[in-house]
Every structure is written in C-alpha cells, then in structure tokens.
Amino acid sequence: MRFIAGGLRDPSPWSIVNLMVQYSQQQVDLTFAALADPTRREILERLGRGTATITELAEPFGMSLTGMKKHVRILENVALITTEKSGRVRRCSLGPRDLTDIQRWIEGYQRMLDERLDRFGELLERTKGEKP
C-alpha cells in the first residue's frame, strides 16, 4: 500500500491504523457504489463463468465498447476484476478481491435487526404477563 507510506506525516502505529481504517472504509463505499448498477452486477456474474474480452462483455448488452470500458474500469478500481492486455485485446477476469467485507457488514446489520425483534418479542411477552 504505497499511498499509505507516501501520505504518512506522523509515522506512529495509530496513524497507520487510522489510515488503514480510512482506506478500507473508502473501499467499502466504492464497492457498494460499484454494485449499484445492474450491468456491473451482470458483468461479475458473467465473469464467474470464465474470462471475457471487453467486446465479448459488451455484445450481449448491445453496449458500445466505450460504455463497457467505463463499467470495467469502475470494477477494476475496487479490485473486483483484473484486466490484462495482450495486443489489441483486453481480457477481464474476476478478483483479486471478493465481497467478504461487504458481506460482513450486511450480516452484522441483519443480526442486529433480528436481536431487536427478539427484544421486542420478549417485551411483548412480559407485558402480556402483567396484570391489567
């Protein structure tokens, strides 16, 4: 992570931790934004079945190469896909990153909602038991 070393004015362990937290929070923001488009979600699903060139990705969407390149760049920026150029052809594949961080946040949120419902249920039970 070269940008951390470059941006580091106070090289204490805490400032490194803070920069890393900031970096990962920004990654989460950008990943949610990258997934907020149905074309980009379909690109990921398509690449799950094997690598593809920009042309092969654009074709089923009836999309221009310029349009598809924009989507690919957004996914590449959050490391959800990797591209490799060989001659005039750019081939796309999944990775190196997966969605573990996003999955963790959502699971935490859903768990919190469940616990809230449980507490609400317990409260109802207790209220029922009380004399009017």
Place this chain on the structure above:
Amino acid sequence: MRFIAGGLRDPSPWSIVNLMVQYSQQQVDLTFAALADPTRREILERLGRGTATITELAEPFGMSLTGMKKHVRILENVALITTEKSGRVRRCSLGPRDLTDIQRWIEGYQRMLDERLDRFGELLERTKGEKP
C-alpha cells in the same frame, strides 16, 4: 404497489411478473447506492440502538439538519427507515425493509467464487497426476 397498476398497459400475468422483477432490481440498485455512504451506514447502526429525531442523528456527525434530512430521505426511499412527524419533530426508526435481497445476491456471488476456486483446485490436482 400503486405504480405497477398505473403503469400496466398489458395486464397479462407475465407483464406483472416483469414489472415486479424490474421493481425489485431497481430497489437493489437504489439500496446498494444508499449503502455507499459511511454516514448512511452509521445512521442505520445508530437506529439499531433505538429511534432518533433528525436533530439527534445530526448532532454526533456535526452535520446541518438539511444535510441529515437528505441522507434520511435516501434511506426512507428504499424503506430501510421510516419517519414519523409529530409536531415539529421528525422521529426515525428502522424498517419496514431489511437487507435480505442484497444479502442473497452477495452470498450467491461468494458461493460462485468458492466453486470456481474448487474447480481450479481439482484441475491442478488432475494436472499433477499426469505424467510429464
């Protein structure tokens, strides 16, 4: 879902299904976009601990009421939060919607990545067994 009935020119079961798929896809897009902001994710976490007014939500962020209202509206549009006005005070709470649809898409994606890794592993094993 009033907009479905209003937008329906061909009232066959398939056009209803198509409109519902479109509606739910758009909901997924808007939900990912709503979650792409750290303030909005923190608002959801805060409301998990109990309801809050716009003023109570704005305060810890040092944010203007107008700024907070914008975030609240975006979360309200995807039904992740509900607001209720009583007098001059608007109180926010979680729901009625949760993140089950988003969670399902992400779990499907992660599962696909795992299966891909498994297939790659099997291929490596088979290649190792072959005579040079």
